[in-house]
Amino acid sequence: MREQIKKFYLGLVVLFMYAPIAVLIAQSFNASRYRGQWTGFTFQWYTALIENEDIMNAFLNTLSIGVLSAAVATMLALVTALGMRRMGSQGRIFFRGLANVPLLNADIVTGISLMLLFLGFGLRLGYDTILMAHVVINLPYAMLCILPQVLLMDRVCYEAALDLGATPAQAFYRVILPELKPGIMAAFLLSFAMSADDFIVTYFTKGAGIETLTTEIYAELKLGIHPEMYALSTLFFGAVVVLVSLLLFNYRVIRRYRKAEKRGADE
Incomplete structure (x- = not known):
């Protein structure tokens, strides 16, 4: 029963x-x-x-921004996580907390602050500003996936590869990356999903003449979704x-x- x-x-x-x-x-x-x-x-x-054409353009913008922002955020998260591994325990705790703050921050605060930052630097809101904004919002999620694996990584294998004659670059690509592959893949997929699903940050940083799927759907709500x-x-x-x-x-x-x-x- x-x-x-x-x-x-x-x-x-x-x-x-x-x-x-x-x-x-x-x-x-x-x-x-x-x-x-x-x-x-x-x-x-x-x-x-x-x-x-409108929907297809919005789809292509969503796809390209999602892939590019996820790739950049994953790469930055990997480099940052490897750097944090060399820090002391106090500095590591501080930067981990600093990286987690954007996860709890309201999207509307992030969207408005990024819009003001871009306008303050004289940037024209459009594709580039959306891409940079999505890298910013994806980076904490990518860090969340990669950092735990980096901190648990055994350095002995890397040092053994160096002792066997591998260069630092070869040891990194043949030892470190395969060990971190699950976290890197998870970071990329999660970042892409967050980018494709985002509306608030995109709405404040997109400017006129460019749409993503989320903003296109929002525009269609007034007349009914096609x-x-x-x-x-x-x-x-x-x-x-x-x-x-x-x-x-x-x-x-x-x-x-x-x-x-x-x-x-x-x-």
Whole structure:
């Protein structure tokens, strides 16, 4: 009886998480433009999505800004974490707390302060300012993923590589990076997700003439969201499912390979 209750509770949680997404996917194939009224199955909104220049431009801006800001934030987080490893305990604690403050800061405060900073430096609000703003908001999340792994990293392997004749650069790329790969991947993916999902900071730093998906959706709320957005959201969700499936498959393959390698070594 207890097991059945657990399964029922787990089913409710999964239903609560994915029911809205299921409604969104169904609406993307609905021939009617109006929500809650099913008039037939169609692919017309996916075709209209490709032909809608505003949405496609917003999507490309979101994608490029997300990838670039995630890459820059991950690189800066890695360099900063390696530098913090050499600090004393007091300095490390201070800078860890300093890095965590933006996580608790309100987005509207960050957005307004960045807008004032860019305008104070005479920068024109646009693509570049959005990119810099997203690097700022992504950096603490990237630090959160990479720093714990850097602090737990064993330096013996790095020093052993140097003793065996490797240069510092070779030891870094062949020893340090593979060990930190899970944290780096997590930092990049989390940073990209935060960038693609951000609205408030983007709204204050975007200027006129450029839109991302979040600001484009906000602009459409006055007249009603176009069904093309349902199609684009469905494609986004499908891409995330494929990416997660590939990561899980890759993890299982590596795990099986390591088990087989360990068995061979034992024999």
